[in-house]
Amino acid sequence: MTKSSAPFREITEATLLPKVVRLGPNLYGAVFSLMKLVPARYILRRALERGELEPGTVIVETTSGTFGLALAMEAALLERELILVSDPIIDARLHRRLSDLGTTVVIVEHPAAEGGYQASRLARLAELRAGLPRTFCPEQYSNPDNPASYRIVAELLRDTLGQVDCVVGPVGSGGSLCGTVRALRAQTPHTRAIGVDTHRSVLFGQPDGPRLLRGLGNSLLPANLDHTVLDEVHWCSAAEAFAMTRWAHRHHALFQGPTSGAALLSARWWAEANPDAVCVVMLPDEGYRYLDTVYDDEWIDGQGIDVTAPLPDKPVEVLHPSSPAGDGWSRYPWQRRGLEAVLAEARA
Structure with a gap:
């Protein structure tokens, strides 16, 4: 052969x-099998090239969908810790798969008065980042x-x-x-x-x-x-x-x-x-x-x-x-x- x-x-x-x-x-x-792999892989590999994802850096992001799964797959391959902030609407099958990939999923229980769950998730994300020594956030909504x-x-x-x-x-x-x-x-x-x-x-x-x-x-x-x-x-x-x-x-x-x-x-x-x-x-x-x-x-x-x-x-x-x-x-x-x-x- x-x-x-x-x-x-x-x-x-x-x-x-x-x-x-x-x-x-x-x-x-x-x-696509999983379209969000396109930005997740590109964003994390670019961050790695720029020295923003050194060992010990925790990847943090807010998502309730497939971007989280794509990040979890990449984080497992890169051997980086990943924390995702989500809400109660997250799909149970997705939640199980994220956990099995080693991802920590933080659930916010209540929506914000303006911006709903997405606003409350962003607020919790900021709290988490403030309490960690070194983090990288892919920021899918604003990252060019x-x-x-x-x-x-x-x-x-x-x-x-x-x-x-x-x-x-x-x-x-x-x-x-x-x-x-x-x-x-x-x-x-x-x-x-x-x-x-x-x-x-x-x-x-x-x-x-x-x-x-x-x-x-x-x-x-x-x-x-x-x-x-x-x-x-x-x-x-x-x-x-x-x-x-x-x-x-x-x-x-x-x-x-x-x-x-x-x-x-x-x-x-x-x-x-x-x-x-x-x-x-x-x-x-x-x-x-x-x-x-x-x-x-x-x-x-x-x-x-x-x-x-x-x-x-x-x-x-x-x-x-x-x-x-x-x-x-x-x-x-x-x-x-x-x-x-x-x-x-x-x-x-």
Whole structure:
């Protein structure tokens, strides 16, 4: 047997990039096992190069999602202690896996009056850092290394598909969509960006409120969300996202999480409306964390959701992002403007 000349890779490097799969005549999915490995690995390796992650340095971060898992995997490989500040909504399966990787998970019990759990988590994070001699915080919401890390994703898409005319992706920290599209636009300035959010998220001007659909949206505005990158913004309900997630599993054998379902709903519509354009949808993580929720019929029934109900053919276009048309799928032509410029229209 001939020994391969390719270097052996760590698991986080080997599973870093997505598989690009065809979902329609002009629609392609960037299917990640764990998309947050891209920024987690890049941020920590850059910190290591800069001498900010010497032995004894504790990595600390606030997260209730897959960025925490990505950090835990990298921290285990780098042999660094990791403390994550989360909240009671953290998925039980994720919590168990984090603990098994050696991560300390600190749970804040009460949301802040403004900013909800994310604000209270940030406050607890600051307390922890003040009590430790040496820490490093990846700061996924504000660290420019987050969007910068997605240059390799853009390169993969360009190498695989050639010209990419539109990228659709869920928005949480803003890093994945903004970073990928900015890198693509270095060669194709026309490449469109469609950000997918959920109702009662502050990212695009709606008031903060409870959200059943997790993994996208935010109660605070992250610095890494560059609103001027966005051509359109879509809002998707939990019911629509869950139904589309199950549809993708049945019809495309895509076993992904609900943020993927939300993005796919918008991407399928855009691709069908623009048959001569190449559209890519970002599908961030696999479905294993959602076996007890999105993929469980009893849990779905308990939420009063019918995942077999027909999905709308197109989104409702709203006049302004602060006044959505109910809780259903809607869209707003953002036109690469800053948040303040868009919100000023409502005050005019």
